[in-house]
Amino acid sequence: MAMASASIFSADLSTLFRPDMTSAPDKTKWSPILKPLAASTEQRARSSTARTKTARERRNSFVEKKSSSEEGARFRGVKVEEERERDRKSLRDYFVEAKDMIRSDGGPPRWFSPLECRSHSPDSPLLLFLPGMDGVGLGLITQHQRLGQIFDIWCLHIPVKDGTSFTGLVKLVERTVRSENYRLPNRPIYLVGESLGACIALAVAANNPDINLVLILANPATSFSKSQLQPLIPLLEFIPYQVPLILVSVLSLMEGDPLRMTVDKLVKGLPLQTTVGDQSRDLVTVSSYLPVITDMLPKETLRWKLEMLKSASAYANSRLHAVKAQTLILSSGKDQLLPSGEEGERLRLALPQCQIRRFNDSGHALFLLLCQEDDFDLVTVIKGAGFYRRGKYLDYVSDFIPPTPSEFKKIFKSNRWIYLATAPVMLSTSVNGKIVRGLAGIPSEGPILFVGYHMLLGLELFPLVSQFMIERNIVLRGIAHPMMFKKLKDGKLPELSQYDTYRIMGAVPVSGTNFYKLLSSKSHVLLYPGGMREALHRKGEEYKLFWPERSEFIRMAARFGAKIIPFGAVGEDDIGQVVFDYDDLMKIPYFRNEINEMTSEVINLRTDASGEVANQDVHLPGILPKVPGRFYFYFGKPIETEGRKQELRDRKKCHELYLEVKSEVENCLSYLKEKRESDPYRNLLPRLIYQATHGFTSEVPTFEL
Known part of the structure; x- marks a missing residue:
């Protein structure tokens, strides 16, 4: 799980933008429709026919009926799925219908x-x-x-x-x-x-x-x-x-x-x-x-x-x-x-x-489902394996089917220990610049580009993506390392099945075409410019950004008028400490060979980059676990790019905005590191005591804003 998280959203900006990426994406929208039953035989071909609960309570119910159209639509969707689950046929139905067919x-x-x-x-x-x-x-x-x-x-x-x-x-x-x-x-x-x-x-x-x-x-x-x-x-x-x-x-x-x-x-x-x-x-x-x-x-x-x-x-x-x-x-x-x-x-x-x-x-x-776990779902298996497509080739954007509430519940249940151990605090910034609790300041309409800091091993991913689903019913489409989608050969790295959860939740392999299509479809896109180098940082490099010099994601955002939301996430230093990093591993021949072997199993990224950010070697650092602290997320004020397409064609202007985004991410990190010192529930024991006295479904408070 740790290695899976570390390698998922390692975006490679040098690979993200290529000069041959010019075609516009297919804008056809998928919408299921009812059609009459059609039977076919060998001789006759068929033709196609055309929220106010606590965070814990929201997790348990996933949705809450509200007056807004967004929440109402979500509630109706869950009700439809619940009805379908109740109507799901069973082994008994198999025998009843088989009897009729045999007769x-x-x-x-x-x-x-x-x-x-x-x-x-x-x-x-x-x-x-x-x-x-x-x-x-x-x-x-x-x-x-x-x-x-x-x-x-x-x-x-x-x-x-x-x-x-x-x-x-x-x-x-x-x-x-x-x-x-x-x-x-x-x-x-x-x-x-x-x-x-x-x-x-x-x-x-x-x-x-x-x-x-x-x-x-x-x-x-x-x-x-x-x-x-x-x-x-x-x-x-x-x-x-x-x-x-x-x-x-x-x-x-x-x-x-x-x-x-x-x-x-x-x-x-x-x-x-x-x-x-x-x-x-x-x-x-x-x-x-x-x-x-x-x-x-x-x-x-x-x-x-x-x-x-x-x-x-x-x-x-x-x-x-x-x-x-x-x-x-x-x-x-x-x-x-x-x-x-x-x-x-x-x-x-x-x-x-x-x-x-x-x-x-x-x-x-x-x-x-004969005498086995009764939660087997073939659709989920197909989606997780990345096998669902409507055309000759898989389109990670137009072929994507968002996770259903039941799929999300299963994913959350299997990873809930991260959520419970870190009790994430979410802060966002409203239009008027005021910091608010939760994700109320996040715009519902895309395209939105979230640009942030990649914690050690990508530990922030599950709480981050989960909270967006729980609180806002927003699917974050992460720009991910290609190792999650393809292995060049068998070897030391985990099987692709280890990444099924991330594919179900909307991750796409890094490429300029995928980034283009996500923004053009008005998605909420998650981008980590620091990539794997940031997620697998060395000793003493906590909360240090490793961003490349190139700033092309700014131009792409401006092309579609996307809002850029810089954000920071802190708490990795309260979870574990790197005691044996990449530099230490490379000094030992056995581990050096292991790193070279694992790196050869995946597609190389940032081959045209230089410096520290170009180091994309796959490895797992030695980490000393700590009694879990708390994760904190702060989403800064959205930076508008709409109407600035011509302005940001200028390389200098583009780079200035790039540095502004980077500076805002660093400011978000500094704000959280300072404010968490005054959180009485930063450590695990006070949180457990609070929940024991107020109920384990209660939301643990944090520092004053």
Whole structure:
């Protein structure tokens, strides 16, 4: 987490502005619309259709209903999401709807679009769901509500007694993919497959390397040769099938180990009653629908599907070298049906554009939430991995979907220890120059460019971004180091999955194009000119700015009339002290080699700069922790650039404003360092005593303004 924070918002100003960046961004706005249910078959292609609570209380409820239109809109949005969560379908719905589909079964394999997936925008990408061994096509039923808002979803239904071979299914999907690609060549096509469906997706991608495909594969059956299912194939010839004992065995493997999962959840602090209840409910649901499962997989069908898995695995593995599509592997850690953890890593190394996300507490049936953590959300996973796009290439600005309240709650919950330990104090400056508590002085309308000091390891990021969401419902779009989005090779640095939270919260890789698009879309942009050199500073360099000589971000801000808000953040010296810095590490051969290795894994920044600011070596300094103090943030008065576009074309005028911004950031730091001395609750113990006497939901006071 520390290294992740340190490297996230390390903006490189020399890379940020390039002379070839001239094209204006796409200004198309995304807005979900309702459209009628549309079903499709192999023969017929579809056409697209067109706040007064304490800070703690605000964190718990996320929003507060107020009279203003901004707060009212936010409240209505949360209500809509709560209603969608309540309407989210469950494992029981899967069996109920599967029963109806099996009863009316007949005809060849075909596509259908679930009713709850009817709401999406006209430019939503197409998502083709390829089912596992059950073949019903309802494997995403618990995800339909969320997926249907951003995808045009078609699900493949394979009738129970259908005898289409694996290669026949591949050809069927290929025809659909080619037809839709011909109709909308710039729209990506997502192939989401689980188990058998993952093999189909890999085969289609291998046979169509020139089509714009994105693969999302859950527990691929490419490892079938190592599966516990393989011995069942010869046994099915001799075992009577009046009682579905084999199915019970298969289901127990799909569910994972309920007892072990219950213990794991208890270790995580989840209530026993809730934990046991969830596990029991799923087991009872499965057992009560055994007749449906028997109808879904009668003896002959089960044997046919197992034989198909064997051939599918061999077919897909023989063509892995031809797969060029962007691929996301979802691996369950407790999959007792297939060795999915081991297989996911093998595929990640074998495929050129592949990432992996691991779900250590999940069994084989990842999408159905079967005996696993019930907060799995495929949309959040796709967003976090940076895999959602509407065009041929990912646009970090126009393809961004802001975090929902539930997504933010999960992120806040997993990082709340930073917030609780530092009890951040936020100060802002109103239009008349008066310093006020909170973020009331921050303009709601963008574009706004926040320019500030990068604390040690970027520790200020989570409290800063969180408070903007909690208090103002503003998403800060951070200009970030490219190491968060791409690694040049495997090595010492954390996996890209460690940065999923930052991508969900709106971080974009540093580039002039992204900066241009953010300002043109009137975003609230977060920029740290000091970058990694400032976040990984040396001993005795607390609150010292390491800014480059070039001042181009001023011109870009003036081009769009953006308000520049300088800000300071202090408190790192109350959290830890650097005792072993970069200079010390470079004197030791082992650590010097480690630093060189880590630095070689990421894209080099500021290659044309000189001096201290050009040192972008990746390393982790030795830090001596302290009893946590408090974080303080002060946002200065906005500096207007509107109407100064011509004036700031002059290099001298531009540099003068650059120095003014830098000076204001230093003034903010000086103000906070002085004022925090009079804060009676600067240290942790007084804060704990205050909350113990006033309630742990109370907001801890600070110094007088």
